[in-house]
Each structure stands twice: as C-alpha cells, then as structure tokens.
Amino acid sequence: MSTLDVGTYSPREKGVVGLLGVLGALLLLAVVTGFLAPAYLLYLVGLSAMYMLLSMGLNVQWGYGGMINFSVAAFFGLGAYGTALLTASGSPISGGVSPVVALFGGLGLAAVLAVIIGYPTLKLRDDYLAIASLGLAEVVRIFILNESQWTAGSAGLTGIPLFFSDWPVLGDLTYPYVFYAGGTPVFNMSQSVVTSFLNVVLVSVIVAAVYLFLRRIHQSPWGRVLRTIRTDEDLAETLGKNTFAFKMQAFVIGSLIMALAGVFYSHLVLFVSPQDLQPITTFYVWVAVILGGTGSDRGAMLGGFTIVAIQQGTRFLTDTGALPIGAAPLRLMLVGLLIIFIVRLRPEGILPPERELIWPDSLGGGRDE
Amino acid sequence: MSEQSLVSDGPILGKDDPVLRAEGLEKRFGGLVATDDASIEVERGTITGLIGPNGAGKSTLFNLVSGFYEPDAGYVSVNGVDVTGRKPHQIADQGMIRTFQTPRKPEGMTVREALLVGPHNQTGESIIPLFTSPDTVEQEERRSLEQAQEMLERFEIGDLATQPATDLSGGQMKLVELARGMMAEPDLLLLDEPVAGVNPVLADKLAGFIEELNEEGITFLIIEHDMNFIMRLADPIIVLNQGSVLVEGPPEAVRSDERVIDAYLGGPSE
Amino acid sequence: MTDPILTVDGVDSGYGEVQVLDDLSLTLGEGEIACLVGPNGAGKSTVLKTVFGMLEPWTGSVRLGDREIGGMAPEDIVRIGVGYVPQTENVFGSLTIDENLRMGGVARDDGLDEVVAELYDRFPILDDKRTANAKTLSGGQRQVLAFARALVMEPDVLLIDEPSAGLAPNTAKEVFDDVETVNELGTSILMVEQNAREGLGISDRGFVLDQGTVKFEGEADSLLDDPEVSRLYLGGESRR
Amino acid sequence: SGGAPEDGGGGDGGDGSDGGDGESTDSSTDSGSETYTIGMVDSLSGSLSAFGQRNQRGKEIALDDVNSVGVGGGELAISQQDDQSTSQGGVSAAQTLVNQEEVPLLIGTVGSGVSTAIHESVVQNTDVVQISQNSTSPNLTNFPDLLRMPPAGKAQAEAISTLLDEDGNESAALAWINNDYGQSVGEAFIDAYDGEIVYNEPHDQGQSSYSSTISSMSDTDADAWVFITYQPEFATMSQEAFDLGVTDQAAWYGGDSVKGPKVLESAPEGSLDGMKAVVPSVPQDAENYQAFVSEFEERFGEEPTSWSAYAYDAVVVSALAIEAADEFTGSALMEVVRDVTRPEGEEATTYEAAHEILANGGSPSDVDYTGVSGPIDLDENGDPVGLLQVFEVVDHAYESAGFIEG
Amino acid sequence: MAQILQYLANGLVFSSIIILGSIGLSLVYSIADFANFAHGDTMTLGAYGAFVAFGVFGGLGGTVLGLPIGFFIALVVGMALAAAVAVLTHILVYKPLDTDSIGLLITSIGVAFVYRAVLQASFGTDFLQYDISRSGPIPVLLDTLDVAVTQRDVAIIVSAAVLVAGLHLLLQRTTLGRKMRATADNPDLARVSGIRTDRVILVMWVVGSALAAAGGVFLALYSQLDPRIGFNILLVVFAAVILGGIGSVYGAMLGGLLIGMLHELTPLLSDVGLPISNAYAPAVAFVIMVAVLLVRPRGIAGDMT
C-alpha cells in the first residue's frame, strides 16, 4: 500500500482506465502541439483535483455512511476562509500567517463546525439530514456575508498569498522563470505556469495522501460498520456499534477533506467571497459523486474530474449562430443532458464500488490485492 | 434446570444468576397496550423459550429489552447492570445481542461481509489502530473470516459467501441474520423466530448447533412458533399472552397446560 | 389428476444473469391444492414469481388453462383470475388494514364491500385493527393480512408463498383451514410451505424442488410416506 | 454574434510577435487581414444574467460599429465566456480566455465580486488589461489596473445624499442588496448623509417576497426611503409597497437600478410618481446617445439601459486602445487605454471619429473619446469620471432633473 | 397590534405561495420516491406557459378577485403545459432509468438545467410580468383592521387552500389516491394487487406538475417572471416539504406555513428584544427548522398521513 496502487481492475474498470489513458494522452498531445496552453491545462488539473477532494470527502459521508450532507459548500468555504483570514493581506482579523500554518487553521475551523453541525443533525435520517445540513450551511454563509468586521463581508478577501510564497527557493523565484541547461535557456515560463505547476504538485500530494488514507479506512472493519449504518442503522446498533460515533467520525473526516479542498482553492484563486459558499457547489459535488459511483473512492476521483470536464469542456462551445440558441443556454442544456446520459448509461456510476471490501491480505494467500 | 414441577402462573422470578432481568415492562401504542407489566428472567446457561399467540407482544418485549423502544414503565438489567433507557448499542455492550424477526438486508455487501459486522469490539473499528497496528487488524480479520465461512457452511449457504447479501431467498436471509448474531458471541443471544421459513431439515441441524453454542456458554432467549424446535431446545419456556406472562415452566408441562393450549396451540386438529 | 389449470412447462428463469430455475415443469390440476417444498434457496419462490409475471421466463411456457401467460404483467394476470401472496414485503406498511384489503380489490368491478366484510368475519385479528397502519402489525398479523388481501379478488388460482411462516400454531391451523375452505369454494391453490408436513397434509399433490428442478412429485400422501423425501426434505415430525 | 474568432496572435500572444504591424495589410489575405481577438467575460447565466443580456446587446452594436470602420487595419473579434454570475465561474471563464486563448485584453465582468476574483486570480501580474463593463463597487478603486466603465457607486451615493438634503429629508430608511455593490454603495451613502438613518438593512437577491423589508421600512417614520438594489428586486418591492398601500408614506430615492423600463412597466400607474433616481448617464440629448438608442430600439424593440451603454463603451474603448497601441500586448494596451478616454485631446463621440484622429497620425492623448455612457475619462485608479443624471418620475415616466458630475 | 396583523397577513400570503409549490413536490416525492430538483423549473415552465397563453386570452372580460377571466384560462394552459412536459420527461428520461432515488435526484438536476436552458433561450433572462393591473389594498380591511391585503393576495390564499383540500380529498378519499399511496409504499406489491402502476405514476406526474405550474403562476403573479424564479424558491419549498414530513400533504402545508411565517415575521423579533437583522431572516428560519426536526425527526406530520 505504499505506492499509489490502484488494485486489480474488473473488465469494466479496465475500459474506464483505458479511456482515461487515452484522454490523458490526448491532453498531453494538445499541450505539445500548442492547442492547449500549459498554464490553462494546469489550472484545469488543479480545479479537477479540488473537485476530486470535495467528492472524496462527500463520498466518506454519503458513500460510506449514507449521510445525505448538503453542506459541502460550507465546509469548502470554511477551509477557504480559514486559511484566507489568516494569510491574506486584506484580512480584517489577522493576516500574514504562513499558509502552512493557516492550513491547520482552515482545517480546525472545519472540524469545529463539523462537530457543531453534526451533533444535532446526524441524529436525523435521510432527507431530513439533507435539509437540516443545507439549512445550517446557509446559516454559515449568511454569517460570513453579514459579519464583515470579521470576514470582510460581501467584498470578499483579497491579497491571499500563494501557498509557497514564504518557502525558501520556491517563494523566491523571479518571473518569467528561465531554466538554463548549459548556459542556454531551455524553458521560459511565465509566472502563471510556474505557480500553476506548483499548485498542481501541492494538490497532487494532497489527493494522493487522502486517497491512500481513505483506501485503508474504507477497507477496514470501520468502513464496514459505516456501510452497515448506510443501509440499516438499527442493525448496526443491535450489534453494539455506536452508530452516532461512527457517523460523527465519518462526518468530520469528510468535512476535513472538503476543507482541504477549500484551503487549496484559496491559494489557487487568491480571492474568496461568500459567493463561494453558495449551495450550487454542493450540488455539483453531489453530481460528481453519483456520476463517479457512490461508495467508490476511485469513482469519487473520477467523478470530480468528470464534473470539471463537463463544466469546462462545454466552455469551448461557441455561438456559431447556426443554432437558434445562445451559447449560455446551450451550455446549460448540454450540462443537463450530459448528466442525464451518464446516469442513463451508467446507473451505478462510472466506477461503481468493488462488490466486496475486506481488509487486504486477510483472505489468505488466495487473493492478492 | 431441575424443576420438574408444574408450570408456574406468571413468570418465575428470583432466579440465581439471571443474565437478563426485565421487570414490570409496559409499552403502549396509543390505546393499545402491547406489553403490560411483563416480567421475565433469563437464567445464565439456559436456552429459554418465549412463545405466545401472534400479537402477544413477544417482539415488543425484545424491542424493549434491547433498547429499541423506550418502556412506558419498568426496568431492565443485563448482567446485573441497569440498562433501562440506554441506547441499543450500549445494551449490546453489556453482552446482549438480538436478531430481528424480519431479516435486515445490508445493501452493497456480500454475505460474508454482512457476517463480519457481527463480531463485537473489533480493533479495526477504530481508525488509529488501522495505521498503528495493521497486523492486529489483519489477524482479527482473518480469524473472523474463517469463522464466518465455517458458520455459513453449517448453515448450508457456504457457496453464497461472496454473493450480494440482498440477492437471497427469504429463508436464506433468515439464516444470515441468525449467523451474524452468532458471530457476535454475546453472553445472551435473543433470537426472534430464527427458523421461521427455514427448511425443517436444516432447522433440526441448527437446533443442534444452538445446543453446542449453549454448551460453550452462550445463553439464549428464543421466540419461535415451531413447536418441534422450541420444545426440543428450550427449558424453561415462557408463554406470553396479551402483553404479560401467562405461564412459565418446562416444555412438556407448558405444552399440556390448558391455558396454553387455549391461547396458543389450539385444539387438536380435526 | 384433474385437468390442468396451470401448467409450467420447461421453464428456465432467474435474476439478472443468475439462473435459478432449470427446465422446470409442473402442473396444477383444476380444483387442487399443490404444495411446493424444498430446501432454502431451491427456487420455490422463484417459481411463483415467474408464474405471476414478476420474472419473465427465459425459456419455456407458463399457461393458465390454454392461455399463455409467461411474461404477462402481474397487474394483468390478476385480472384473469390469479392471486399471489408474496413471501416477504407482502403488506402496504403505510396503509391501514382496511386500505390494504381494498387495494387487494382494485381490479374488482363490484361487491368489494361485501367481500371485505366477509374477510373481517373470517379473520377477527384484522377486524380489531381496521384503521391501524399495517406497519404496526406483529409478524403473524401481517401474514394473515397478506393472505386476506389476495382473497379479495376471489381468484381462480391462488399462489401462496409460505402462508404459515411466523404464525402461532393455532393461527397457522386456522390459515390452513382457510386454505382448504377457499379451495373447496373452487380456487385451485399452488402453495409453498416450509412447514412441509402440514402443508402436504392439506394438499392433493406435492412437488419437491431442489436446485431449480423438481426432484420428486406425486400425491401428497405418497411424498409424506416416502422415507427418502422425509429424510432429505421434510425433517423429523410435524413442526407444530 | 461573438463569432468563431481566428486567433490573431497565433496562440503565442505572450511575446507579441505579430501584433504591432497590424497596419500593414500587404502580407495578409485580401479579404480579412488582421483579426484582433479580445476576451469578454459576461454573466450569461445565473443571478446576474439579466445584466448580461443587456451587455450582449450593447456589445453587439459596438462590435458592428467598430468593424464597419476597422481596427488596426483589421477586425475586432470578441471571444466570450460565461461567468455564471459566480466567482468560481468567472475565474474559470477568465482562465480560458487569458491562459488558453491568450487574449491581451479582457472585458469583464458584471458582479463586482466576480470582477475582483478575476483580477486577483487571473489578471494580476500578467500582461493583460481588464476592463469591467458593469461593476460599480467602490472597492474596485483599490485596484488601479482594474479599469471599468461605470463610475464607482460612491459618487452615486453621495449624489443621493445630496438630493435627500436638498429635498429636506431629515431621516432616511435604507434598503440595500446584500452583495458587494449594495453593501459598499450603502456604506458610502451612510457616510455622506447628515440626516438620521432610521432603518438600514440588507436584502438577498432573487427572493420571491420582500414584504418584510417593505413592512419594516413603513414601520419607521422616515422621511425618505432609499433603495440600493437591482431592477427585479426593486420592481417586486415597489409592487409590494403598492399592495401594502405605503407608496406615499415617504419620498423615494434610488441608485442606478431603480431606473429601468421594466420598473415603470410593472408598477401600477402613478405609484412611483415623485421617486428620484440617480443614474450614471450621458445627456440624453447627446447625439451619439440618441443614435445608440435608435439603433438599439430598432434591433431589440426596447430602450437600452445604462448597462448596455457601458458594455458598448467597453468594446469601443478596447478597440481604440488597439488602434492606438504599438503592439497587441497587454502592456502596450495598458499604456494607451486611459489616454484615449481622457479630456486632453479632441473630443470624439463616436468610434469612427476617434478612429479617424488616430488613423491620421494622432497620438493616444490626442483623442478624448466620449461614449454613449458619458465622458469616461479613466483616472489613475481606472475609474471613469462618470456623469450622473437625476431622474424624477412624473406622470409615470422618467424625466431628467439635471446632471451631476461624479 | 395592526403591525403584527400586517406581518401575519404578509406571512400568510408568502406561505400560500410556498404551499402551492410544496404540495406538488410532496406528491412526487412520496410516489416517485425522489427529491425532484426539476420541480422549481417545472414551476417556472408553467408560469411561462401561462404568460404566453395570457397574451392570447388576456383580453377576455370579467374579473374574479381582481384577476381577469383570461388569467384563469392562462393558468389552466400553464398547468396543462407543465403536465405534458412532465409526462414527456417521465417517458423519455425517468422511466427508462434503472437507478435508485439518489440517481433520480441527480438526473432531475440535469432535467432542471434542460428546462431552464429552453426557457432562457426562448424568453431571455430579463424579467417579465403578467399584464394585470394592481388594485392596491382592499379598503374594507384597511379601514377596519388597518391591514393591507389585496384581492390578489386573497386569490393566492384561496387557491392554495383549495388545492390543498383538493389534493387531500384525492389522496385520502378516492381510489386513485389510495392507489397512489400504495404505489409509493411498495410498487411491486401494488402490481401484484392489480394496480396499473405505470398509469398511477403518469397521473402522479400530471397532478404534481400541474400543481407545480399553479405554484409558479401565482409566484410570477406575486412577484415577477424570469427563468430562475422556480429555482430560487426551490430550497424553501424543499424545506417546507421535509419539515412537514415527506409525503404528507398536510405536512407540506404546515411546513410551508411555518417557513413562510418565519420568513416574514423576523422583523418582529426586534420588538421582543431580539434585534436580529433582516439579513438573518433565512438563517432564523433554518435554525428553527432544524430545531423542529430535532423534536420531530420525521417532520411535523411525521407519522400521520
């Protein structure tokens, strides 16, 4: 489990993996031929990774434990605000803290809120939890919007530093950054390429670490109890499992992962405002998890990627005038149709969870993970 | 049990070493009194039967003692600990596990996974040991898996181990429900009609299995309408009627008690 | 045997890709009670589901009289005089007892009130609880309700999956009596029973199913007397 | 419209290889010559899409006006992206335009928060000029390289406060829309106003009912009610006020969005009479504005709002900058973009006139483009001078009651 | 006192609009067993349908409660249009799907986008209004109780009451209603009992969407019409349905009433010494909603029918 080992593949998964390979190759080709600008591609990769984190976080709550959490945007926003308030030059309360430290600020804030939201709502079931969590998420957004003495209100926070801004070497690069080999310049990278690249490195490390962490807990007896709770909480209770505690753990873990996505977002986009807590983000993350395959970590990652592909890919539609419909509604319609078609073609998601999740190696020599 | 005497009117209380003690339990649903001043004691080491007509309140009694319903009055203790009003998992922690009359079917799991949820207090159910002592987790998991497979074989559904737990016949679901309860290895196991819908040949074998487990120290309280099964296994048998205990006594005596025949067994068939 | 009213002929069937029934054939004679017994997972319920259109036969035919009904929708099969009591999830939990019974009669043109009244007479256990939601019933009460629901249509052929499961001995006896009564009133019955001795006891004919095929069939009494059948499928004595 | 743009920079606009010699058409094909592609981020969907729709109309007319004359010896093309009225959407839209299509100039966008987000995460520290077509929040003044067409709302707020004083209102109830625009303009008003503020509450955009706002305002005995909000919201409020029978309770004042054709259309006859609105505007009788209005009405069957005019001017100013700049890069454009609007030069009220000055060898500062939205005159903070016009509703129609210089 | 009455009246009107939206949603929720996120856009669709129809029939004379007869014809047209579109959507989209309720929920988000895209493409994004003049507060009420209520408000309240009662009768008193509930409860058993569940579900879509359209039309009448009105109110409507108890029409009504009232009554909080800004009105409503759910985890009407 030390490498990013993705286990064995079913034939169906092989198809998906093959498709991804082809897609990756195409993207690379597009960059090499100059069709796709590297800075833009890197931005898209960063954005996808952010959605991957959000979907993995939601998958812990919904996919493992069946908790219908509609407050994704709030945890995302808290992560973003947590780090922004601590680091941004425009912060009304503090600012100037190193992003590495602020990271924990964002996570801490999210953890506290997860417990505060979770405590009353996790006792509710199904859709009741959905609406309660959505409501509390709105309370958080409204608070951030209106308490401008602490949050800068609707104006949002500007002056957020790059994540690596105070690191040795990385923080001191000058732009355009020229890479020499034997005295001759080989690369000439603009700031946006370099910073995007660093962001992608950062987020890749985060995504990989989160994935490996989740993989382990998902295959464990802990994950199994959650899956039991998902279909039948009473059953888990009779078997002596403290379902509330399990749910709370999953809720907090999921929320922290979402907050991580928010922290990353802050340092990617360098501006946060209460708008970033709009429920629409929550819906997109839900779509990502379902399209990817509820209960599957790989599916959640793929779903995060898919949603960005749908959102951003449709940007390249241009209004040709050939259709009696403007580009914006056309795009909206396409996003809608794509969602419908994916559910139609893959009702269980693109990469549904494995049929069985058992702690690796415990099945004896017969099966290798 | 040494008691060869006649059946007792109402419950026999004051047993030496009861695992479960329920006193004066009352549960109302609107106007309906489902259990009414019901008291029972389950002596350690016994297989106690609980029978009674449909709607007598047997399942309700299980729900009360296992913490699923809040009693309107009364008191429950398990292994001497007062558990009245506690949450189901807290009561389970005291060593009492129950099964459901209508089997629960966990989605998205295979049959053996569904069984692996059974064992109590697994190391791998906490997150930190997953990273600090993965070997322990692995060993436990290996042991549980073996046990699960063994259990499934006994229940004649060994070949279903890796089937989805939802794709089962009615009887098979009951078997999984029962096997999972047994995996927990509690002090006291409450079974709600374990062999309803189970093939009689298999039911006989299961009776043998329950006897074995009983000898290994598990106490049972079993609701069952299958007279063969319950008469063979249980001593004493408690008869519940209209929400309270009608009689309690050894199987043969209970079987021939007039009141029990009236309320439950029915007259000889024509 | 009387003329067959229901014929299952060379049927393969199952769930998704999984085959359960393997070239299964059986017939139910007009006016008969036939009992299906066998181990758990043998495919008994699957037979009933296939006959009743819940599953489509992969091959073979299912005929009611001369009419092919394989693959017909359940709601249409009800209308040509077949009733079905499923083994599990056989009541509408959120509807009252009364509504459950009335739902059993949606395909009736008239006489609903009379039939329902009659059923209340027959099953006092239900009469007491007319306005209670079915989900509040005890396990046994539910079984009775499920059985009564199917009787509302006064079907020509009735398929019942384990009518006595979960019933107290006295109630089980009543239900078996009722099955016989219904039969005497002209309904042919195909019944699955794990309470095999009792079930065969009231039946004319029996089928022993194992692994999706009929292993033994014949007069109910002869099956009861067959030592091999007894040992493999019926268990020691009567269970009640 | 928008058109499939041919990327004039060849995808490597970063080093500006071929932007500068746009005037020489010799090497190009006979028909098209150079195409200069700039970007535009607009709110085509989401909560601000009504603004976006008006912008689109202004942009369309502007693009035709520019291309009928030509720019830099070639054509102007606009590559456009939707910001979905959210900052995440805006950043992605701008990323596509700036990093993928590598436009050196970006018009964008409507919402002040979204414009800021784009500036912070995409535009700053790159060689790109950003001109917001609609953002009025005073906060944007803090970003000198973020230019904009409408004047900062501060001037508006001060003008409203002056009006209130002039009309002798000693107390005011203030309702503002709960976003960057509403909050900052509202604060500016409070700072400027000497009378008593007896009610000061935000309201959310896009709600179905604002009767609690209206009822609360009518519970005060304020002399004046001030609305800093958007058109649909104000339309709902004014109707609810009518339904509650409180329209005459106080004198009504408002910022830009309370004046609009839809507001009067939907308000009961006479219910808004006496209301005063301070709106960024040009003299309505200015010739160029008249021409714009008639063109607009002909095409779209309704009157333009000031927002369409800003979008129009954003496009024209961009085109003039391209015409005046040495090369088609962000820094070159930034150098001249202010100059073509500033009063130093000769006033030109149409693109054609301004283009002619430049084409005849005039320097950027020889031109003072005065657009359909006003004098523009971008200052060092990237803000236009802004001309404000006061309207009063008389007999259910807006009548001009004079101008205020911002 | 008059002031409190006024707030209550406002609350009643706003609640009625929410209720109109929520009963249709509640019906679809319980029978098709998923949270239909396209419900808001179905409302919008109905409102636009009525808008177009009103352009045709608006001139018809006579008024009821201050609304021209043509408006009611347009209302029916809008309802019919929404029903037809929903039935088509069911046949083309939902029915062929083999997925669970969350899969359906996600699909409905896609459906909502498609509806909205079509509306936006056909009508633009700017807002529109039914061309019906307003008459101002009813004088009698204003004079006697000092409460401003318009005829239009009364029309909205009455429509909500009539539709709630009608739906209740349909569900509880008719065979069709019982079939609907049976189908919602256990579709397989419903078929076994002889219920033509396909038809029941079609009828459910017709009724649910027609109700949605009615909600949309009154919403547009009350405020205005743009492609987002339905979506903007959707969360509130959901809150009402869930707060009330999923699948209960009365629950939806109570939930709608509570949420609408809370929304409008927030300004009064400052009178009782809780100076909470209007900006927190939605927050207050949500917090109270969560509090109610904690006491009744299955909604107000929880286990009632």
Ligand SMILES: Nc1ncnc2c1ncn2[C@@H]1O[C@H](COP(=O)(O)OP(=O)(O)OP(=O)(O)O)[C@@H](O)[C@H]1O
């Ligand atoms: N949640 C409930 N609400 C209302 N009534 C209930 C509820 N649960 C049980 N009852 C009623 O209480 C009585 C006892 O039910 P219980 O399930 O305990 O019976 P039982 O003895 O287990 O019967 P069976 O042998 O048929 O399972 C029944 O009449 C039943 O209808």
Ligand SMILES: Nc1ncnc2c1ncn2[C@@H]1O[C@H](COP(=O)(O)OP(=O)(O)OP(=O)(O)O)[C@@H](O)[C@H]1O
């Ligand atoms: N819904 C389902 N999906 C997939 N497989 C199923 C399903 N239901 C039953 N099976 C499988 O089909 C086989 C036959 O099941 P069936 O329900 O017909 O058995 P049965 O004879 O009625 O058993 P029982 O006496 O336990 O009710 C079993 O092996 C079971 O695992």
Ligand SMILES: [Mg+2]
């Ligand atoms: Mg029971």
Ligand SMILES: [Mg+2]
């Ligand atoms: Mg079966």
